Amino acid sequence: MISEFxxxxxxxxxxxxxxxxxxxxxxxxxxxxxxxxxxxYVIMAALKPITLWMQSRKIPRIAAIAISxxxxxxxxxxxxxxxxxxxxxxxxxxxxxxxTYINSAGEAFGLDVDQQSVARAFRTEDxxxxxxxxxxxxxxxxxxxxxxxVISIYLxxxxxxxxxxxxxxxxxxxxxxxxxxxxQAEDKLGAWARGQIILSLFIGSxxxxxxxxxxxxxxxxxxxxxxxxxxxxxxxGPILAAIPAVIIGLSISPTLAVMLILIYAGIQILExxxxxxRIMQRAVGLSPIVVILGITIGGQFFGIAGxxxxxxxxxxxxVVYKNIRSTN
Numbered sequence: 001m002i003s004e005f006x007x008x009x010x011x012x013x014x015x016x017x018x019x020x021x022x023x024x025x026x027x028x029x030x031x032x033x034x035x036x037x038x039x040x041y042v043i044m045a046a047l048k049p050i051t052l053w054m055q056s057r058k059i060p061r062i063a064a065i066a067i068s069x070x071x072x073x074x075x076x077x078x079x080x081x082x083x084x085x086x087x088x089x090x091x092x093x094x095x096x097x098x099x100t101y102i103n104s105a106g107e108a109f110g111l112d113v114d115q116q117s118v119a120r121a122f123r124t125e126d127x128x129x130x131x132x133x134x135x136x137x138x139x140x141x142x143x144x145x146x147x148x149x150v151i152s153i154y155l156x157x158x159x160x161x162x163x164x165x166x167x168x169x170x171x172x173x174x175x176x177x178x179x180x181x182x183x184q185a186e187d188k189l190g191a192w193a194r195g196q197i198i199l200s201l202f203i204g205s206x207x208x209x210x211x212x213x214x215x216x217x218x219x220x221x222x223x224x225x226x227x228x229x230x231x232x233x234x235x236x237g238p239i240l241a242a243i244p245a246v247i248i249g250l251s252i253s254p255t256l257a258v259m260l261i262l263i264y265a266g267i268q269i270l271e272x273x274x275x276x277x278r279i280m281q282r283a284v285g286l287s288p289i290v291v292i293l294g295i296t297i298g299g300q301f302f303g304i305a306g307x308x309x310x311x312x313x314x315x316x317x318x319v320v321y322k323n324i325r326s327t328n
Contacts, residue, residue: 035305036144040151042312044159045186046193047072051156065156069149144305181323188315196232199275203238203267204228210263211245214256219248231271232308233295238268290314 027034047068054064155162163182170178208224216223223245230237242264250257291311298310 031302032144035302035309036148037151038309038313039144039148039305040155042189042193042309043148043152044155045190046197047152047156048159048186048190062157065153068156069153177323181320184323185316185319188319189312192312192315199271200228200231202275203231203271206267207241210267214249214259214263216245216248219245223248236292236295238264238271 047065050068051061051064054067055061059067167175167178167182204224204227207227208220211220211223223241226244227238227241230241233240242261245264246257246260249260294310294314295307297306298313299307302309
């Protein structure tokens with residue numbers, strides 16, 4: 001049935017073109033749902049080895065899945081949520097005082113900074129005017145994260161039936177190959193997710209310790225969280241994370257700014273030469289150009305979620321492409 005339909009499309013290229021455009025249109029109509037589904041698949045792939053390990057220790061499958069997800073929730077509740085009020089206060093102080101730091105940094109280089117323009121860009125009134133839009137964006141993001149987390153639970157519980165149904169769409173002669181591709185994709189996506197979490201926690205922690213030691217304790221936590229979050233964005237993320245810290249350091253003294261540049265560069269060197277080869281060795285290694293293009297295109301079309309998930313998506317495409325190429 002499927003093979004006959006494919007042959008029909010090959011012979012009728014106009015119909016195939018219309019069908020392709022319809023699929024692309026439908027894809028963009030439901031892109032938010034697709035992103036949530038892909039994120040849930042990545043979460044499931046990241047926790048899959050943990051559940052399999054517990055199953056090998058004679059723990060029932062449902063119990064292993066429950067323990068995995070409950071552990072993640074407890075980590076978020078016990079470690080991250082208590083820091084939210086303290087973090088929010090420091091972010092507010094950083095936001096209010098950042099125009100002053102920009103002006104001071106400009107004066108250090110002899111630049112004439114338009115203080116009114118800078119202050120206007122950081123006006124408190126603008127925050128009030130956009131508070132509902134901001135709250136809506138935050139709520140939508142939190143809802144998407146919760147939805148991805150819940151869907152990933154269902155994917156883990158019904159993993160065998162969902163995977164069997166997906167593989168069953170293909171001819172019997174290709175099912176073994178499809179199984180292999182699915183295994184490789186899940187290994188890559190899971191390794192990427194676990195590696196990124198470890199890297200983000202490490203980079204955030206070491207940044208917080210260093211900034212606290214340099215008497216930047218008032219802003220150490222938000223800058224460290226920024227460094228940890230932007231660590232998910234390869235190549236570009238660490239550079240963007242260093243800019244606010246350097247501006248604040250330059251407003252205090254040029255020596256401190258130079259020290260911060262060297263420290264951020266040192267952390268990046270440590271990451272690229274020691275941490276990434278050890279932690280991310282199972283994840284795909286993409287060239288910096290592909291990474292930057294993927295992040296740019298993903299962010300342009302699909303926002304922050306698209307930028308963050310562009311690397312695992314490209315990794316998935318690479319796995320599929322290599323397997324298809326090896327069969328030809």
